[in-house]
Amino acid sequence: MAATFAWCEDNGTQTGSPVHGTTRGGYGGSGTNPTNMNWKNIDDVSSAYSSYPITVPPSGSAYSFPKYQYGYFTGTFTQISSGIWSANTAITVAFPTGVSLKGTVTSTYATPAATDASFSTDFTSVVSIGSGLAVNFVPASSGGPEYGSPSSTLSATGYTQYLATQLIVASTCTSPGDTGTVTATLRYNEN
């Protein structure tokens, strides 16, 4: 038996200290893990994205609610290390003109809103995992992805930092509709 991995997602108003989402899907092995990573005009895991589309604005840009997802490691392992993540290592059809995907690895949660979250890394084009973002870890005994002092290694049950993404639709978009399917990649070492 080795480490097992599961996705989690925080939603809702920021709460606690340090702040995290009010709703924590999958946190602590709760079993309410997210089952998709769809960018939409609502902050939750369950609503269909088709019911909450991001509408092309007449000017400027429209924003999806940011997704604050993170990983949860359980099982038996000695150490997990060298985490690295890319929100887009492959896409079935390139994002159309005016549509962009931004992301970041962070320990900072903010109440999601349909405004610019200012995530710094552009994942609109494919970013190979070798060029991805470093991911640190938090032992569950210290807290969750919001813990302010994550480490480059994990030696017990714990979490990645938030792997946050946001889709942005500019008024220049002339191809509304579903985006291509995006493949995200997470890599780490385990022994």
Added chain:
Amino acid sequence: MKYLFRCKFTDGRTYIQREDDLSLKDKTKSAFYDVKDENIDVFWIEGDGHVYLVNLIDGSFSIDGIEFFMHDRDEKLNDKKLVYYRQHTHQFNGTDEVNHEIEFHFGWQADDDQGNNVKHIMRIK
């Protein structure tokens, strides 16, 4: 697990990783926990009909008994330490895992006389 590791300690004992990969010292840890701080002479992984080995005394590697070196044997390298980990690469469409690759990395690291860290790692899929 595709490959299980075994090793021979400097004091002559041998260690065999079990299929469940559980530590014998601490059941919350993996088998590597039992060897990571020990003085190891030889470490190998075997599976799928093959044996991949690293000799921490002379720094040599071997595949199915065929020995080779990945460093200049005249190079002065001090105190070779085992390096072993499995590199996991998970690919997701949304939260659905569509691929999970595991690559076994093992070898040794040491410092040269200038204090530079040198690593030689074999990667097996």
